[in-house]
Amino acid sequence: MPSALDFSSLKYLFLDRDGVLNRRIPDDYVRNPDQWEWLPGALEALSLFAGYFEIIVIVSNQQGVGKGLFSETDLHTLTRFFLEDIRENGGRIDKVFYCTHLKKEDCACRKPGTGMATLAKEAFPQIDFSASLMTGDSLSDMQFGKNAGMKTVFITTERQPEPEEQPWIDACYRSLKELAEAMSASDASHNP
Ligand SMILES: [Mg+2]
Ligand SMILES: [Zn+2]
16 A cells, blocks of 8 residues: 655645544444544644644535434534534644435535535635545545545554555555654654
8 A cells, every 4th residue: 555645745634524533333323422432642633733734624424414313403513522622632623514415315515526625615715635635434535535636545443454455545544643643754854
């Protein structure tokens, strides 16, 4: 798996949520703050990213809303909860985008469709996808990133082993923390 990314060219960060920031619940949805469990080092990584990236957004498929398993209100309550945690730990998320549609609705915003990238660019016109990094733990995240013209990092945290080498994955790390450490190391080597 290739792992050489030119971090210095990346200014905008797109983050998947479940399995990247917090622990996934296999075959279910994280519906409320009681079910939210930060992955080790994720908050520290976000704090480092805040100084590194000009814009940081979350792009997350939450089909559970479309299925009626939880409401938009539940989703916003949960979002406020984790954003507060991020702020208190020195991190920053500039905006959160969710696709709450059912897969069968065939909407434009469900990853790997690029609708949420388009919405992010509408909110922040300075975003340049060629200077953007998408991180996620699903191949659909990687396809989303590549479909939009971004660089991609596959986070393997909960989906070991690494996938076969794929054209839409630029690098693999075990966690956001490992990615943040690699960026710090590369930054130090550029600016000793
Ligand atoms: Mg995920
Ligand atoms: Zn959608």
